């Protein structure tokens with residue numbers, strides 16, 4: 001139990017922990033008031049069954065005289081009203097506790113998913129290379145709510161009902177120790193047997209639920225991401241099966257766990273019914289008959305009304321927590337920062353950018369992807385002179401994209417370093433360096449937003465600088481298309497639910513996005529491969545017009561793309577094998593020659 005408390009505590013933000021203590025105090029008060037409500041029926045029933053109790057019972061006698069009652073009947077009404085008032089207060093407090101637990105828990109779900117989302121966004125880029133995006137969404141959206149509704153909320157309800165059960169059993173012990181202990185033992189045993197029989201099963205299906213959940217999220221995400229290929233290959237049925245099987249397992253586990261929560265209630269209702277009959281017979285057989293037995297029967301009637309649901313809820317909470325511990329562990333595993341996590345940064349002003357004035361130097365860099373045996377770059381060194389345009393070419397798998405990701409500061413070299421002039425790029429200045437670069441990848445991601453918002457990606461409408469958007473679009477050879485062909489010009493919604501764009505138009509949005517913040521260094525990773533020859537020529541012309549002012553790095557498959565570059569690097573097997581200008585390389589007989597010959 002202690003390890004469960006520790007894990008649940010670890011899910012909370014330090015500032016939320018005092019709130020839990022406050023909730024616990026409210027629970028204690030509620031348990032006390034509810035027990036008082038149960039106890040308050042006794043004096044009422046005593047006087048009802050035997051008015052002589054007013055004289056024989058010291059407490060009743062004192063109350064009768066001090067409050068100056070003059071008839072038994074009015075005193076009985078008074079006792080009834082008091083009992084009712086205490087009972088209603090207990091119930092009102094119970095409703096308040098229920099509300100407080102619910103509110104706290106749901107806010108925790110929001111808080112937990114927000115923290116997880118922030119933690120993921122801060123992770124080093126290499127984290128995203130090893131994790132499935134469907135899995136991350138599942139943990140943020142689904143497992144956090146499972147953690148809260150299946151473990152955190154039950155844990156608090158468990159405490160609340162446990163306190164109530166302890167208080168009521170204590171009351172029963174004070175009134176009639178033997179009877180109370182017998183009732184506690186019977187109830188405890190029924191629940192205990194069922195719980196211990198189901199313990200291991202609950203833990204196992206809890207873990208299987210997490211796995212099935214991951215599989216169904218991944219299958220759903222992949223089915224839509226690859227809709228085109230899946231349709232073409234006719235693999236819809238296979239994908240439906242990939243989704244159906246884990247979904248069915250998931251639903252079965254959820255249903256079984258929910259059923260187990262309720263199962264003891266049926267057994268307990270039978271036991272309780274038999275118990276009440278037995279209680280009445282035993283008490284009636286004792287001295288004093290019905291008038292002695294009535295207050296005790298009334299007490300047990302009310303106590304049972306509180307106690308049986310409390311026991312049931314304690315059981316359900318314990319079973320729920322056990323079933324959902326796997327989800328708690330899953331969330332805990334991902335919560336918090338890791339080595340290389342970066343804090344969010346505000347916009348870095350132009351003046352603080354790390355801009356090369358002489359060279360961008362790659363110095364003896366080695367890099368191996370996590371989980372991969374083979375190094376992708378080994379001992380790579382090269383110099384990119386500032387304000388020149390350089391090309392990087394090489395056969396597929398040569399390491400070009402890896403080099404660009406390292407240059408962008410997204411990946412960190414295992415050994416060696418990247419220097420901007422004399423400054424080594426590291427954790428402390430990588431954001432300043434990234435503020436100076438623009439990057440156009442091969443596959444452009446489009447958000448379901450306007451053209452302008454896509455170019456100024458991540459900014460709100462009011463933050464977008466319209467002039468900068470248009471300037472960037474013109475440079476990317478996009479302005480004409482947007483203003484003449486799109487119905488609402490820069491306000492047209494594009495992306496998944498908006499106007500569909502061709503590969504070339506998409507690519508030009510990507511180029512305009514990179515140019516929007518007027519970067520000092522531009523990286524194009526196969527960025528023009530989706531453009532037709534005429535558009536590529538126009539875009540390349542625009543890019544080359546920037547040369548002299550900006551440092552431009554072009555990664556390209558098509559050698560003609562890098563022809564106008566000042567300098568060309570040729571890579572092979574993770575190393576630099578040749579470098580030079582187009583003329584020199586064309587005359588060589590090395591890898592460049594083979595590439596141009598298409599060998």
Ligand SMILES: Nc1ncnc2c1ncn2[C@@H]1O[C@H](COP(=O)(O)OP(=O)(O)OP(=O)(O)O)[C@@H](O)[C@H]1O
Pocket residue numbers: 129369370372376394395396397398399400401402403
């Ligand atoms: N996420 C990854 N995990 C493990 N290995 C990777 C990963 N990405 C790339 N690699 C490996 O690193 C090597 C270099 O890949 P990279 O993508 O840098 O080559 P490239 O020259 O850009 O190829 P292409 O022209 O086909 O895009 C390849 O052997 C590739 O298998």
